[in-house]
Amino acid sequence: xxxxxxxxxxxxxxxxxxxxxxxxxxxxxxxxxxxxxxxxxxxxxxxxxxxxxxxxxxxxxxxxxxxxxxxxxxxxxxxxxxxxxxxxxxxxxxxxxxxxxxxxxxxxxxxxx
Amino acid sequence: xxxxxxxxxxxxxxxxxxxxxxxxxxxxxxxxxxxxxxxxxxxxxxxxxxxxxxxxxxxxxxxxxxxxxxxxxxxxxxxxxxxxxxxxxxxxxxxxxxxxxxxxxxxxxxxxxxxxxxxxxxxxxxxxxxxxxxxxxxxxxxxxxxxxxxxxxxxxxxxxxxxxxxxxxxxxxxxxxxxxxxxxxxxxxxxxxxxxxxxxxxxxxxxxxxxxxxxxxxxxxxxxxxxxxxxxxxxxxxxxxxxxxxxxxxxxxxxxxxxxxxxxxxxxxxxxxxx
Numbered sequence: 001x002x003x004x005x006x007x008x009x010x011x012x013x014x015x016x017x018x019x020x021x022x023x024x025x026x027x028x029x030x031x032x033x034x035x036x037x038x039x040x041x042x043x044x045x046x047x048x049x050x051x052x053x054x055x056x057x058x059x060x061x062x063x064x065x066x067x068x069x070x071x072x073x074x075x076x077x078x079x080x081x082x083x084x085x086x087x088x089x090x091x092x093x094x095x096x097x098x099x100x101x102x103x104x105x106x107x108x109x110x111x112x113x
Numbered sequence: 114x115x116x117x118x119x120x121x122x123x124x125x126x127x128x129x130x131x132x133x134x135x136x137x138x139x140x141x142x143x144x145x146x147x148x149x150x151x152x153x154x155x156x157x158x159x160x161x162x163x164x165x166x167x168x169x170x171x172x173x174x175x176x177x178x179x180x181x182x183x184x185x186x187x188x189x190x191x192x193x194x195x196x197x198x199x200x201x202x203x204x205x206x207x208x209x210x211x212x213x214x215x216x217x218x219x220x221x222x223x224x225x226x227x228x229x230x231x232x233x234x235x236x237x238x239x240x241x242x243x244x245x246x247x248x249x250x251x252x253x254x255x256x257x258x259x260x261x262x263x264x265x266x267x268x269x270x271x272x273x274x275x276x277x278x279x280x281x282x283x284x285x286x287x288x289x290x291x292x293x294x295x296x297x298x299x300x301x302x303x304x305x306x307x308x309x310x311x312x313x314x315x316x317x318x319x320x321x322x323x324x325x326x327x328x329x330x331x332x333x334x335x336x337x338x339x340x341x342x343x344x345x346x347x348x349x350x351x352x353x354x355x356x357x358x359x360x361x362x363x364x365x366x367x368x369x370x371x372x373x374x375x376x377x378x379x380x381x382x383x384x385x386x387x388x
Contacts, residue, residue, distance in 0.1 A: 019266075020211075022189060044186040044388060046211035048266075050238060050283055055184055089238055091209075091266060 006039055009108055011101045019092025021045040023101040025062075029109035036067045036106060047092030054088035058098065069106035072099050138347065138358035139170040146178045146215055147204045147385075151374035153224050153289055154207065155367045160226045161285035167227035169350050169358055171343050172291075174217050178202040179306050182210040182280070186388050192306050201306060205385045206291075208280035210267065213293065214303040219328070221342045223249070224291040225350070229283055233354055238281065242267050245290045246279055252349020253277075253294070256341060259332055269294075274327035294346070295328040296337045 011023045026039040041062035049055050058079060067075060079095045082088075141152055149172045159165040177199075179191050183206055187193065190212040196203055201214075215222075225245055227234055235241040246263045253261045253269075253276075261277075264270045269277035269292075279292030300323050329337040347358055363371065378384050 022186065024186075042186070042388070044184055044189065046182050046209065047184060048209035048238075048281070049184070052183060052209070052282070091238065 006037075007109070007112070009105055011104045013097050013100060015092055015094075015097065019045065019047045021047055021093050021097055021101075023098075023105075025101075025105050027105065027109065029106070029112075031110070034069045034106075034110075036069060036102070036109060038062050038065045038067055041065075043093070043098070045093065047090070049091070049093065050089040051086065054083065054086050054090070055093075057082050057086065067102060067106075069103075069110075072102055075099065075102065133166075134356045135359050136167045136169060136350075136354075136356050137165060137361045139168060139361055139363060140173070140343070141170060141363065142173040144175045145202060145204075145380075146172075146174045146176065146180065147202065147379040148371065148375055149174060149222070149224075150204060150206060150379040151371040152363065152367070153226070153291060154374050154378075155363075155370040156224065156226050157284055157287050157289050158370065159364075159367055160228065161287045167231065167356075168225070169346070170224040170226075171346055172222040172224060173339070174215070174222075176200075176202050177217060177302075178204060178215040179212060180215050181205050181212045183207055183282070184209055184388075185212060187386050190308055192308060196306055199306075203385055204379060205387070206280065207284075208282045208289065208291065210278065210280040212307050213278060214299075214306050215293070216299055216302070219295065219297040219299060221294050221296065221339060221346070222291060223294070223346050224289065226287060226289050229286055229288045234288060238283075239266060241288060242279065242281060242290070245281075245288075246277075246292075248349045248353035249277060249279075249292065249294070249346065250349070251353045252345035252347070253329075255352065256345035256348060257329065257333060257337075259329075271327055271332050275325055276327050276329065276332070294342055295326070296339070296342060297330045298326055298328045300326075 005028045006026055008026050013021045022044045024042040028037040043055055043058055076095055076099050143149055156168050179196055179201055181187055181190055191203055229236055234244055243263050246269055250261045250269055259271055261269050261271050267279045268275050277292055277294045279290055281290040351358055
């Protein structure tokens with residue numbers, strides 16, 4: 001991984017119930033593999049999560065994570081599994097919102113190079 | 114020896130509150146709102162341990178503050194330099210939700226702590242918001258003759274405008290819900306200190322953030338006194354849950370725990386600025 005090419009991007013998503021989820025990623029896009037090398041993903045906002053630890057589990061999951069932009073289904077499945085294992089209740093944040101953020105980051109990185 | 118005395122004092126609670134329908138009423142006055150956060154956690158612990166019945170607490174504080182939700186980034190949500198310049202404290206709640214300006218002259222706050230398996234509330238988070246806000250709504254409507262209503266997930270509104278924000282967490286089998294009731298609003302101060310994201314305003318097609326928030330004074334067209342709102346909160350909980358609130362004080366054990374939590378958690382930069 002070429003450390004110098006890591007870039008930061010932000011994405012805000014507001015759900016219909018008016019909660020705001022803010023994503024900040026530090027990542028490097030590998031164009032040939034169509035993959036994001038995520039150094040860190042921060043998830044903040046005015047949502048609720050019970051238990052709160054589930055958000056940190058998500059963040060840990062993405063720490064130094066390679067994500068294939070063409071197959072985000074696997075990520076979705078992994079995150080849903082985490083939610084089920086923790087018996088977590090998410091209010092104002094959902095797994096599909098996180099996937100939306102990843103798709104956004106993939107697109108942005110593709111355009112920016 | 115001193116330690117023993119501190120915890121002996123907790124037996125006072127067992128003696129005074131021997132009925133399912135007698136809950137503790139605490140009125141706490143502090144300089145900083147951070148102390149109120151520490152009291153919340155100390156109260157959670159004592160209810161979780163079974164040594165205290167449910168607690169309704171009315172909170173007064175002296176210093177203007179900005180409160181941020183547990184998951185929020187302080188630098189994204191708050192104008193930190195302006196807060197520092199104006200001497201406005203910033204603190205992080207243990208509950209989720211959004212950032213709010215807390216004006217000690219214009220609001221009353223409450224905390225409610227109850228075991229989550231108590232059949233008078235609900236294990237379901239959405240339902241329990243509705244139930245607990247129902248007590249506040251009942252008190253406000255009966256005391257002031259207004260038409261406050263619950264707006265999911267966690268707001269109380271009058272004529273569609275938010276008059277009370279509420280947040281909840283669950284820990285050790287206990288629900289904590291705390292919230293704010295606005296007596297009046299200093300809109301300029303509120304929105305100068307908060308970085309309200311444009312996305313939150315435009316999505317609802319609301320021209321101004323001011324249109325989303327109201328206060329008891331604005332609704333009633335007169336100055337509203339703290340005593341009136343305190344009475345409404347007490348009346349609301351007693352009538353809604355059909356219980357009696359017994360005035361009480363923090364035990365020595367709770368006070369000791371509050372000091373510890375203030376010094377090592379809620380009063381620290383490590384907690385308040387950790388993200």
